[in-house]
Amino acid sequence: MQNPMAIDPFALAQALSGVHLIDGELRAAASGRTFDVVNPATGEVVARAAYGEAADVDAAVRAAKAAQPAWARRRARERGALVVECGRRLAEHVEELGRLVALETGKALRTESRVEAGVLADIFLYYGGLGSELKGETIPFNPDMLTMTLREPLGVVGAIIPWNVPMLLMALKVAPALVAGNTVVVKSAEEAPLACLRAVQIMSEVLPKGVLNILSGYGPECGAPLTAHPDVRKVSFTGSVETGKIIATAAAQRLVPATLELGGKSPMIVCADADLGRAIDGAIVGMRFTRQGQSCTAASRMFVHEQVFEPFIEGVTARVNAMKMGDPLDEATDIGTIISPGQFQKVRDYIALAGAAPGAKAYACSRLPEDPRLAKGLFVQPHVFTGIPNDHRVCREEIFGPVTCVMAWRDFDAVIEQANDTEFGLSATIWTRDLRHALNATQRLQAGFVQVNQNLVVQSMLSYGGVKNSGLGKEASLEAMLEHFTTKKTVIINMT
Ligand code: NAI
Ligand code: MG
16 A cells, blocks of 8 residues: 555656657657646646647557457456456555546545545456456357357457546446457546556556557547547547537447447436435435536436425535535545636536526535635535526536536426436436335436435446437446447357
């Protein structure tokens, strides 16, 4: 374990400046250009990341392509063992990775960033054990013909990731892709390139060169050439619906598969008979208040039975009021900052729009930090709104900030209909002691992940992904590795 006091994230950030990791080595961008990495809690530039463009993408994809046949020819258990070793080393660096991601994203170290670093390691440990699950089938097609399917890797995978949980979302793509025998080129999010680069650097001490490469850069200049590269055989993306559609279109042009994990506007339904204390805890976790609501599964629409509406609002607002906003690197901090000035403005615009809705009531919770060092920090008070109808823009569009709308309901069928009345379908929860309501809701809610009386976050062994505009394909779980990072070959052997 690392000694937390000995880790200076500012020095680490400097040390990671100006490079990609391509073919096992740290390299500057072909153009020599860099861009600023900013600490959103202070506005200070903490590092300069390599400015990836088409030439860098090409170098990384070539390295990944060259490394892929030998990687795929290793025994699956051996690839898995190396991926487990990646997980072990990442687990030894949790403290360092947690601090780096807190510095670049503004997510509080204790409540979010350290947790993310732990999950990163766990995802590699999980997938590393699945090498021998890359099984095909034998098929009773014809007694004279031995017929079987083989699971084969796709080739080079392009992984494009966002900034909200960058390491975790990178792991959900990289770990299964590698175990299945693919090689990978990651494009990190421009807002958060450092922790992912450091994680890949740690893994590159274990993996053969070229097997895992990472570039930093902007979407159109670095992400688009990666999706368009003729040697990339699969694209895996997490981010906005808008960019997801651009990527799906680019992948369709080349007829390569794309997995898309997009946004959400996830409903939480609280029945009159629910254990209210548990539901309030679930609302705090579900809305990801400690991550400033920057989650694709954020429970941003809460439907609460009118009989328990007032105590629910009281409970949730009291809990959020008790949370401390402040320096993300301070252990006492519960809530850090929004990622970037653009997102900060977007969230504040939605808060203004919600506040202007007729009948809206706003509960602004917690307190902005007073520390003058944080005066330029992108802090936003969590807002709980009531009195905003489900068809208002604030209830229809993904805000990706600490803003939730709580709506009262009376009729069960009507509330299920309202919960489903959205373009998204990622996650949903229902809180009740009535088995009929619970079972009905699990059948009828249109979402990829439905929970009753709890709100767990993504688990490595459970399939995760949305319906409707929330995406295409699943992540996490064995199925995600088999279905999204392999192709099936049918083999028939005539024995006559
Ligand atoms: P985005 O979807 O534009 O960015 C995500 C990733 O895609 C980044 O690495 C970016 O560089 C890359 N990208 C952007 N344009 C691209 C292109 N043309 N080709 C290839 N790659 C491209 O998301 P952004 O702008 O950071 O956030 C906007 C909104 O997206 C947020 O307010 C939120 O609603 C949603 N979002 C959802 C996330 C999720 O977990 N589902 C994560 C981040 C954002
Ligand atoms: Mg964008």
